Amino acid sequence: MKIVADENMPYVEALFADLGEVVMVDGRTLIQAQVKDADVLLVRSVTKVNKSLLDGCDRLSFVGSATIGMDHLDLDYLKRRGIFCTNAPGCNAVAVGEYAFNAMLELARRFHSPLKNKTVGIVGAGNTGTALQHCLQAYGVKTLLNDPLLEASGDEREFVSLEELIERCDVISLHVPLTRDGEHPTHYLFDQARLNTLAEGTWLLNCCRGEVIDNHALIQVKQVREDLKLVLDVWEGEPEPMAELVPLVEIATPHIAGYSLEGKARGTFMLYLALMAQLGREVDKSLSSLLPPLWSHQLSPLSVPDERALLSLVRLVYDLRDDDELFRQRFQNNKGFDLMRKNHKHRREFSALMLANAAGSDVDWLFELGFSGVGL
Ligand SMILES: NC(=O)C1=CN([C@@H]2O[C@H](COP(=O)(O)OP(=O)(O)OC[C@H]3O[C@@H](n4cnc5c(N)ncnc54)[C@H](O)[C@@H]3O)[C@@H](O)[C@H]2O)C=CC1
Ligand SMILES: O=C(O)C(=O)[C@H](O)COP(=O)(O)O
Numbered sequence: 001m002k003i004v005a006d007e008n009m010p011y012v013e014a015l016f017a018d019l020g021e022v023v024m025v026d027g028r029t030l031i032q033a034q035v036k037d038a039d040v041l042l043v044r045s046v047t048k049v050n051k052s053l054l055d056g057c058d059r060l061s062f063v064g065s066a067t068i069g070m071d072h073l074d075l076d077y078l079k080r081r082g083i084f085c086t087n088a089p090g091c092n093a094v095a096v097g098e099y100a101f102n103a104m105l106e107l108a109r110r111f112h113s114p115l116k117n118k119t120v121g122i123v124g125a126g127n128t129g130t131a132l133q134h135c136l137q138a139y140g141v142k143t144l145l146n147d148p149l150l151e152a153s154g155d156e157r158e159f160v161s162l163e164e165l166i167e168r169c170d171v172i173s174l175h176v177p178l179t180r181d182g183e184h185p186t187h188y189l190f191d192q193a194r195l196n197t198l199a200e201g202t203w204l205l206n207c208c209r210g211e212v213i214d215n216h217a218l219i220q221v222k223q224v225r226e227d228l229k230l231v232l233d234v235w236e237g238e239p240e241p242m243a244e245l246v247p248l249v250e251i252a253t254p255h256i257a258g259y260s261l262e263g264k265a266r267g268t269f270m271l272y273l274a275l276m277a278q279l280g281r282e283v284d285k286s287l288s289s290l291l292p293p294l295w296s297h298q299l300s301p302l303s304v305p306d307e308r309a310l311l312s313l314v315r316l317v318y319d320l321r322d323d324d325e326l327f328r329q330r331f332q333n334n335k336g337f338d339l340m341r342k343n344h345k346h347r348r349e350f351s352a353l354m355l356a357n358a359a360g361s362d363v364d365w366l367f368e369l370g371f372s373g374v375g376l
Contacts, residue, residue, distance in 0.1 A: 007342075009264070011290050027047040040061070041063045066264070068093070086274045095262070104205070105314055138365050166194070172198075188212070207257040231249070231252075252327050256344050355372065
């Protein structure tokens with residue numbers, strides 16, 4: 001069996017080498033000739049999997065994307081061809097939730113405006129939106145949700161309209177898939193008209209897909225709205241974000257919100273499980289055996305850390321300012337955006353940090369937030 005896999009997918013050798021020949025490729029520039037005799041194709045979000053890539057790849061029977069998003073996969077074409085296709089729902093949801101929470105703490109510190117007192121609106125209350133809500137609730141921040149699809153499906157949480165969310169929230173974080181059809185398409189969900197309705201001083205975060213915001217319109221609006229603060233991890237036109245937009249953004253990163261080691265490993269592992277099921281073979285590997293051990297720092301945060309101390313703890317796990325700084329230096333270099341992603345030093349999730357405080361104390365909310373505790 002021949003398995004062609006994106007080189008930015010960790011643990012492929014460890015999980016798939018037993019099954020056949022593994023060939024690692026640059027997913028962004030992948031062409032048909034490289035997939036011609038493959039049985040299995042493992043991709044990430046940068047590979048457009050469609051007729052032009054797969055025409056004539058007659059042996060291919062399995063396509064797996066180690067991502068949450070599926071907008072790069074032509075699902076109708078794959079179905080017509082009878083090629084099994086799967087993705088990795090929720091694999092990096094915790095990473096995205098923690099990224100957005102982290103970014104909010106950074107803005108709060110920068111603008112001397114505590115997060116604790118704000119109302120945060122989450123647009124798209126699926127896996128990543130819920131992971132963010134979890135962090136915010138653990139810290140005691142009020143959240144409002146907008147998700148017309150979940151609302152209609154009977155999800156029992158409370159939802160508000162997008163208009164109400166925009167009106168009532170100080171912070172808005174976007175967590176929707178990129179869609180162009182259906183009753184609630186998200187392409188340019190935040191167009192010029194909607195951006196103009198943002199309340200004074202809103203913080204707007206986009207960690208889902210660049211095209212959910214009209215980036216040209218965002219530039220125009222931001223140029224006259226110093227009060228708006230932006231956090232962008234995703235950009236229209238990746239891997240070439242609009243150069244005029246970057247300086248207008250407070251925290252700018254190259255689509256790495258989901259890049260925790262745990263999240264990426266989970267993505268590869270979910271594809272391994274799907275392929276083993278497809279092949280009718282027994283699973284003989286575990287995710288925990290792939291990951292390095294927790295950081296067993298015996299940290300005991302003061303009984304109730306204030307927001308400053310909380311940010312210090314969060315920065316210990318992942319200092320978002322490093323990625324922001326590198327991004328500004330490198331995004332305009334030849335292939336800078338993709339190189340930063342490829343060479344990204346995997347961060348860990350909050351759970352990698354073991355706190356020495358005992359459970360059942362007044363810092364239990366830190367464990368709720370995701371940090372590990374001795375004996376938990
Ligand atoms: N920056 C990054 O590194 C990452 C980005 N993503 C992106 O984030 C997206 C969301 O991921 P998940 O939360 O895991 O997906 P999910 O499928 O679990 O949740 C998405 C939610 O958005 C809702 N939704 C769809 N259209 C909507 C609309 N018009 N208005 C409000 N809500 C709407 C859906 O009903 C669903 O509940 C992915 O599709 C992917 O594109 C995901 C992981 C990492
Ligand atoms: O899971 C998703 O959806 C994402 O956006 C990925 O985290 C993006 O990473 P790559 O697949 O582009 O490496």
